[in-house]
Amino acid sequence: xxxxxxxxxxxxxxxxxIAQETTGxxxxxxxxxxxxxxxxxxxxxxxxxAYAAWCGPCRWMDNNVFPQPEVGEYYNANFINYKLDMxxxxxxxxxxxxxxxxxxxxxxxxxEGNVKYRIMGGRMTEDFIxxxxxxxxxxx
Numbered sequence: 001x002x003x004x005x006x007x008x009x010x011x012x013x014x015x016x017x018i019a020q021e022t023t024g025x026x027x028x029x030x031x032x033x034x035x036x037x038x039x040x041x042x043x044x045x046x047x048x049x050a051y052a053a054w055c056g057p058c059r060w061m062d063n064n065v066f067p068q069p070e071v072g073e074y075y076n077a078n079f080i081n082y083k084l085d086m087x088x089x090x091x092x093x094x095x096x097x098x099x100x101x102x103x104x105x106x107x108x109x110x111x112e113g114n115v116k117y118r119i120m121g122g123r124m125t126e127d128f129i130x131x132x133x134x135x136x137x138x139x140x
Contacts, residue, residue, distance in 0.1 A: 023067060023068075023069045023072055024066050024067035024068060024069065024071060024072040025047075025066045025067075025071060025072050025075045025076060025081050026072065026076050026081060027049075027081045027082060027083045028080050028081060028082045031090065032082075032084070032090045032094055035080060035082045036111065036112075036113055038080050039080045039109075039110075039111035040111040042080060043111070044078065044079055044080050044111075045078070045079055045080070045108055045109060045110055045111065045116065045135070045136075045139050046079060046080050046081075046082055046107075046108070046109040046110075046111070046113075047075055047079035047080070047081045047082065047106065047107075047108055047132070047135075048082050048083075048084060048094075048098075048106070048107040048108075048109060049061070049066075049081070049082070049083040049084070049104060049106060050084060050086050050091075050094070050095065050098070050100045050103065050104065050105040050106070050107060051083065051084070051085060051086065051103050051104045052085060052086055052087050052103045053085055053087070053088075055103040055104060057103070057104055057121060057122035058103050058104045058122075060122055061104055061122050061123075061128075064125075065122070065123065065124070065125050065128050068125050070125065070129065071125055071128060071129060074129050074132055074133075075132055078132065078136055079108070079132070086100055086103065098115060102120050102121075104120070104121065104122060105118065105119075105120045106118070106119045106120070106131070108132075108135035108138065108139075110139065116135065116138035116139060117131075117134065117135035117138045119131050
């Protein structure tokens with residue numbers, strides 16, 4: 001009986017982990033060039049979270065806003081979402097290209113990489129969705 005209990009508990013835990021992974025914003029994994037290609041292929045604009053590892057408001061967004069189901073629902077449906085540390089790897093080049101000087105900076109770009117909308121600083125869930133909706137109007 002204990003064996004079945006542990007098996008059932010493990011199954012419930014794994015389902016919780018899977019459910020947790022599917023809520024909130026799903027960020028594209030890959031290079032900057034790959035995200036541009038993905039945007040072109042899917043005919044969706046890019047949402048770029050330009051952050052720095054030491055940035056408190058960036059971590060707050062990661063923990064409190066990006067995981068929210070309503071944020072994920074809107075952003076996943078309307079954008080190719082991408083996170084990039086502006087101080088590592090391709091980040092410094094992208095930061096210079098888009099003149100990112102404060103963190104977090106949120107850029108909304110067309111599939112060619114042109115900025116259509118920009119906001120800086122953390123936002124509460126409702127305001128962040130509202131900004132995403134404002135950005136979408138720039139692509140119409």
